[in-house]
Structure formats: C-alpha cells, structure tokens
Amino acid sequence: MLTIAAIAQLLIAAAFVSIPLVRHRYGAAATAAAEAELNRQGVRPSVLAEHGMRFDAGGHETWAPLSFALMMTAMAGLNLAGAPWGHTLNWIFQVLVLLANVFILYSNLTAAKGVEHAFAKTGDPELARIDVRRFLAAAEGAFPRWVMPWLQNARHVIVFTGSILVFIALIVA
Structure with missing residues (x-):
C-alpha cells in the first residue's frame, strides 16, 4: 500500500514541478502581454x-513549488524504503501539501480580488486605476490554451486525489 502512496507522491511532485517549468517557458510572454495591457490602460x-509582480519563474514561483516537489519525493523515498519514522513524517508533510494546494486553489479563484487588494494597499494611485480583470486576462492569454485551465485543473486533481490516496495508504499500512 505504501508503494501506491509513493507513486501518488511522485505524481504530486511532478504536478508541482510543472508550475515553474511553465512559468519559465511562457512567463516572459505573459509579462509582455500584461505590460502591453497596462500601456493600453x-x-x-x-x-x-x-511592486514585485511577476509572471515568470522567479522568486517564490520557483522555490515554493520545487520545495513541495522535493518534499513529496523525499516522502515517496521513505515509503519505498519502509522507514518506520516515515509514517509520521508522511502525515505531517502530506497535510502541509494539501493545505498549500487549498491555498493555491483559493488564490487562483480569487486572483482578481487579491491583486486589486494588493494594489490598493500600496497607496499608489496608478495601481488603483488598473482594470485588474483585463490585466490578468491579458497575462493569462499569453500562456498556451492547455495551461489554463487544463494543466492548472489537472494539477489540482492530482494533488487532491493523490493526497487522499496517501492518507488511505497511511491508514491501511
């Protein structure tokens, strides 16, 4: 059963790695599209x-998903090795990954509101007048059609379903 957990965790790791890979490949185009929309506005x-807003793979857009991918890979290794203390670590880290993905999903669903709020907090009047929905749509439109919503949704399904499988495997093991 722990082999199933390890496979699920490796799939979750791959899902997290997809984030910086896609941002690295298409982030510059998204930034250019967002800047063109700002210019139009x-x-x-x-x-x-x-204000540190990025669409590429820099900063936390890389280190956070790669950290979760490494965490899941390590947990998969512990499961495959049958390490006795791995069981406890799996519970801790799998819950962290699940909660992080809930946060990511929430942030995806409320992106426009979140950006509007962040812009308003700066006190910069120029940011306050941006049509955030058009701005984000321009950036999103620069990514290939298979990224949003397909890859984005597939990643969430993999993380949520994989986490459930890991929890079931930990309970049964």
Missing part, C-alpha cells in the same frame, strides 16, 4: 517590476 508598465 495608460499605466506605465514598470509598475509591475516596482
């Missing part, structure tokens, strides 16, 4: 960089 495109 009469907002200087440099506000993105000034």
Whole structure:
C-alpha cells in the first residue's frame, strides 16, 4: 500500500514541478502581454517590476513549488524504503501539501480580488486605476490554451486525489 502512496507522491511532485517549468517557458510572454495591457490602460508598465509582480519563474514561483516537489519525493523515498519514522513524517508533510494546494486553489479563484487588494494597499494611485480583470486576462492569454485551465485543473486533481490516496495508504499500512 505504501508503494501506491509513493507513486501518488511522485505524481504530486511532478504536478508541482510543472508550475515553474511553465512559468519559465511562457512567463516572459505573459509579462509582455500584461505590460502591453497596462500601456493600453495608460499605466506605465514598470509598475509591475516596482511592486514585485511577476509572471515568470522567479522568486517564490520557483522555490515554493520545487520545495513541495522535493518534499513529496523525499516522502515517496521513505515509503519505498519502509522507514518506520516515515509514517509520521508522511502525515505531517502530506497535510502541509494539501493545505498549500487549498491555498493555491483559493488564490487562483480569487486572483482578481487579491491583486486589486494588493494594489490598493500600496497607496499608489496608478495601481488603483488598473482594470485588474483585463490585466490578468491579458497575462493569462499569453500562456498556451492547455495551461489554463487544463494543466492548472489537472494539477489540482492530482494533488487532491493523490493526497487522499496517501492518507488511505497511511491508514491501511
């Protein structure tokens, strides 16, 4: 049963690795599209960089998903090795991964509101007048059609279903 958990965790790791890979490949195009939309709205495109907003694989867009991927790979290794203390670590880290994915899903579903709120908090009047929905749609449109919503949704299904399988395997083992 722990082999099933390990396979699920390796699939979850691959799902998390897909995030920085896609952002690395298409992030520059998304940034250019977002900047073009800002320009169309009469907002200087440099506000993105000034406020640390990115569509590429830099910063936490890389280290966070890769950390979760490494965590899941390590847990899969413990499961395959049959390490007795792996059982406890699996419960801890699988819950963390599941909660992180809930946060990611929530942030995906509320992206426009979140960006509007973040822009408003800066106090920068130029950011406050951005049509955030159009701005985000422009950036999203620069990614291939298979990324959003297909890859994005597949990743969530893999993480949620995989986590359930891991929990069942841990209970049965």
